[in-house]
Amino acid sequence: MDYIFQYNPLRSTTLAGKILPLLSSLFLSTDEIQSVIKNVSSAIQVLDLLILISTGWLLVPAVGIVYNFVYPFIQEEKERVLKRMGTTFASADDSDDEEDDDQHQLSPYERSYMKLIAQMLSQVARLSLLVYACDCFVVAFQTMDIGLDSTQWTKVTHVFAKIVYTSWFASLVQNFKSYFIRRALSRAPKNCDKIKLINQICDVSILALLLIKILKYLSVDTDYAVTSLFAVGTTGGLIISLASQEVAKNVMSGIEMASSNRFYTGDHVHFGDGTKGEVSLARWVFVSALSVLDYLTCASSCLSACSLVRTKILQYDMSVLDIANSNLSGQRVINMSRVGHSKITTTLRFKYQDVQKLPDALDKVKAEIEKSCPTLITKGKPFRAKITSFERDHVEATVDCRFELPPFGDEFWGTRQNMFLAIDRAVTSCGLEYAKSGYFLKEEK
DSSP states (O other): OOOOOOGGGGOOOOOOOHHHHHHHHHHHHHHHHHHHHHHHHHHHOHHHHHHHHHHHTHHHHHHHHHHHHHHHHHHHHHHHHHHHHHHOOOOOHOOOTTTTHHHHHTTTTTTTTHHHHOOOOOOOHHHHHHHHHHHHHHHHHHHHHHHSOHHHHHHHEEEEEHHHHHHHHHHHHHHHHHEEEEEHHOOOGGGHHHHHHHHHHHHHHHHHHHHHHHHHHHTTOHHHHHHHHHHHHHHHHHHHHHHHHHHHHHHHHHHHHHHOOOOOOOOOEETTTTTTEEEOOOOOOOOOOHHHHHHHHHOOOOOOOOOOOOEEEETTOOOOOEEEEEGTTOOOOOEEOOOEEEEEEEEEOGGGGGGGGGGHHHHHHHHHHHHHHBBOOOOOSSSSEEEEEEEOOOOOEEEEEEESSSSHHHHHHHHHHHHHHHHHHHHHTTTBBOTTTTTTEOOOO
């Protein structure tokens, strides 16, 4: 008996032959439209919508009205109780001196935990309304018998709800993290770059966990994907690691330097290989964008620049030196921006015929410098003006001073100039002359 195999080409196609049937299914008859309206109406409960709408848009102002009405009575009662205890009342709003000026301008309700809780409930209600709308669409599609069966459409609503609420929770965690980061920055502004690095690492971690969770909700086997990734790493990872070894080394060096708090952008540094200058680019933070959370919660996106591989040094001759981070991480470095003191040593040359006059003249030099340079350190640090050497044709005297200012910038150079002019005034007032070659300066920083 011969069997005839009937082949249906539409079973193996993606779009061919399926567009017109899909479009035709969207054109409903009057009876079908009435059936859709009936089923959707039966799924909608007016009381549910009223609860969600009132919670989503009216809860925050309503709680604010009640809180602002009750707050003065609560404060009055607190003052009365504290007076009985013999202590003075200090408002919590005034006790935290480290709050921003904008925070002080807000009302008590704006700064309270009650508004925070009300906002969270309001956000949950708005997201619930979005899930409610998704349920209505699913009921309509089920009635129209489009695409999936009823069991699959039910899974769609469950997955959508899980994604929405999980994304909101991730956004909530990110907002709390940003709050604590701002508090840390206000208390330790010197660690700005390090705190920003921690902030970006936290953002990347939150985003990665959110994506993994969403993939799990979409029935993607993440365990298998991670296992496959490690399997590929054992075979092709060697090639990739060899090709990107230098890049990875620079990235890890950048992270190490940022976490070690060695220097930041704008610092004046001296490296062990002789490189000196101002760090013009040293931002070793990760790129992170929690835009998925922003669309769901209307929060502002968090996006930062990335320069993990190289550092730019603006040298004192105004040339820019671009250095790989791996070449900097192991070097000795002096961060001049964190040096609060500077040293200026000057060598003077005098004639042998004035040797006996030099001790008194050098004392006058010290007095003149002390009068002309208010940042001079006279206690606890060397402040000398002494004869230091007898050379073949001249006598050398050294003036050694310390100042309470960093060894760079306009203030340093102005103080340096005032010191030299003070030396010259004292030498001239004593009637001394410099040796034939004049005097020269040797500066140590």
